[in-house]
Amino acid sequence: MAKREIPPKISIMADMGPDFKQTYYQQRLPFNEFQYSEKHLERLYEAENLNTQFLHSMYFEDYEKNMYEAAMQKKVMNGSVVPLLEKPKHDKIQAKLENLFHIFYQGEKLTALELDIER
Numbered sequence: 001m002a003k004r005e006i007p008p009k010i011s012i013m014a015d016m017g018p019d020f021k022q023t024y025y026q027q028r029l030p031f032n033e034f035q036y037s038e039k040h041l042e043r044l045y046e047a048e049n050l051n052t053q054f055l056h057s058m059y060f061e062d063y064e065k066n067m068y069e070a071a072m073q074k075k076v077m078n079g080s081v082v083p084l085l086e087k088p089k090h091d092k093i094q095a096k097l098e099n100l101f102h103i104f105y106q107g108e109k110l111t112a113l114e115l116d117i118e119r
Contacts, residue, residue, distance in 0.1 A: 003063070006104045010070040013096060016082070016089060023080045024073050067104060071097050 015024065041058065044050065056065055074093055076082050082090040102109075110118065 003104055006100050007066040007070050010067060010074060010097065010100055013074050013093065015074045016076060016086060016093070020076060020080075023076055067101075071101075 056068070060068060075097060076090060
């Protein structure tokens, strides 16, 4: 699986459902096609205006942004809490995301044959 395939796979994953529409709306990123310039980041930092787009500009490269933007629309976070009855569904989504993140950064897991060849 290629890195460019990961964000679309996350986009088509099932989310927590319509009850969490407001939560997902709060987690949306503002328009984020480019990273802030260094001077702009310094001004935001001095003004203590640290929003999600600021953090994305600081920590993520351009090729990572689409993946994390899609993941933020599938997972409940930013201080929101999933009801106890919805926890298994949330854990399933979390496991899928972790697997896709692992593939994105480290590649797919090796089969038994590939492991033998590596040794």
